[in-house]
Amino acid sequence: MADCVICRCEEVVLSDIVQALEDGYSTHREIKLKTRAGMGICQGRTCRPLLDQIITSISNEAMPKRVGLVQNVPIRPITLGDLAKGKVGDHES
Numbered sequence: 001m002a003d004c005v006i007c008r009c010e011e012v013v014l015s016d017i018v019q020a021l022e023d024g025y026s027t028h029r030e031i032k033l034k035t036r037a038g039m040g041i042c043q044g045r046t047c048r049p050l051l052d053q054i055i056t057s058i059s060n061e062a063m064p065k066r067v068g069l070v071q072n073v074p075i076r077p078i079t080l081g082d083l084a085k086g087k088v089g090d091h092e093s
């Protein structure tokens with residue numbers, strides 16, 4: 001059976017998640033740190049619901065006991081010059 005991509009940003013497949021669970025990593029945070037799933041450019045916006053569902057179903061642990069992955073807003077670096085001029089992103093403030 002072909003492996004299924006769960007986190008496309010970090011190219012993490014289902015077997016990576018299952019292997020991490022079998023190796024004793026049990027919380028969402030542990031799985032994230034072990035596999036890097038959810039640490040890509042979208043910061044888990046795409047894969048987080050899938051990860052939550054997979055981890056909860058395989059570990060047979062109820063969702064309320066777990067702390068889901070935290071979504072972080074992607075940031076983009078700006079130069080100090082742009083900051084001093086009031087340029088933030090594509091807009092001037």
Ligand code: FES
Binds near residue numbers: 009042
């Ligand atoms: S799909 Fe997982 S971090 Fe983007």
